[in-house]
Amino acid sequence: MRNPADRTDTTRAHAARVYDYILGGEDHYPVDAEAGDAMCRHWPALPVHMRENRRFMHRAGDFLAREKGVRQFLDIGAGLPTSPNLHEVVQGVAPESRVVYVDNDPIVLAHADALLDSSPEGATAYVDADIRDPDAVSRNPRVRELLDLDQPVGLMVIGVIHFIRPPEDLPLVRRLLEPLPSGSYLAMTIGTGDFAPEEVGRVAEEYERQNMPMVLRDLPTATSFFDGMHLVEPGVTQAHKWRPGAGQQDVDDRDVAMYGAVAYKP
Numbered sequence: 001m002r003n004p005a006d007r008t009d010t011t012r013a014h015a016a017r018v019y020d021y022i023l024g025g026e027d028h029y030p031v032d033a034e035a036g037d038a039m040c041r042h043w044p045a046l047p048v049h050m051r052e053n054r055r056f057m058h059r060a061g062d063f064l065a066r067e068k069g070v071r072q073f074l075d076i077g078a079g080l081p082t083s084p085n086l087h088e089v090v091q092g093v094a095p096e097s098r099v100v101y102v103d104n105d106p107i108v109l110a111h112a113d114a115l116l117d118s119s120p121e122g123a124t125a126y127v128d129a130d131i132r133d134p135d136a137v138s139r140n141p142r143v144r145e146l147l148d149l150d151q152p153v154g155l156m157v158i159g160v161i162h163f164i165r166p167p168e169d170l171p172l173v174r175r176l177l178e179p180l181p182s183g184s185y186l187a188m189t190i191g192t193g194d195f196a197p198e199e200v201g202r203v204a205e206e207y208e209r210q211n212m213p214m215v216l217r218d219l220p221t222a223t224s225f226f227d228g229m230h231l232v233e234p235g236v237t238q239a240h241k242w243r244p245g246a247g248q249q250d251v252d253d254r255d256v257a258m259y260g261a262v263a264y265k266p
Helices: 015-022 030-042 046-066 086-093 106-110 134-138 141-146 169-177 197-209 219-224
Strands: 072-076 098-103 123-128 154-157 185-191 258-264
Touching: 015 030, 015 046, 015 106, 030 046, 030 197, 046 086, 046 154, 046 185, 046 258, 072 086, 086 098, 098 141, 106 123, 123 141, 134 169, 154 169, 169 185, 219 258
Parallel strands: 072 098, 072 154, 098 123, 154 185
Antiparallel strands: 185 258
């Protein structure tokens, strides 16, 4: 079987590896570091922004497991392993939780073993699939094996939709939700230029230069992803303001270019 790392293009920056570099990880290449450094020159708050995006995921996962009793999670665009991963968060609440990670980046697949350290009572799996093909996700044998689609699922779409251009974006989210039963939840973060438009706009331009198209969305557009669902309080807000915990650090609003929300599928 071909090593997934053999499919990795080390001559072009990749969003998951740039994210890893900026957050201080080790799974990236010089081209990713160069891109990350350029982006941070445009907007020095970028590491803060990325950390808050990840903290939202932790809080949303904990909320769904602890307060809503969700025991199945589908994480789209999981990215490179960065502890705590989603399964560590939700299995810390309910060890029997099952988590399926989905990504199509070869370097993520190469590190999939680091994602699969499940609790004995629960289960985790990695699926090599693309958000742009929701049917391939829902029909994947491993997804069907680990997730009971007659029971609620927490669909996590964290830090990925800003790489999908309209008009493709909304239908993709709808198609990911379609096979999930009533009582499921959607947790999303959505990139925006509403709070630091010049700086974040330059970061988006840098992503474009690196062949990683990025779309920033205002609040009404971000909210439209949840049409037909019931938003959990406080609704769509900046990621760091969504149900902050007692240990939440003070963060300047201008340093977070991400909306976040959780919504219930009726």
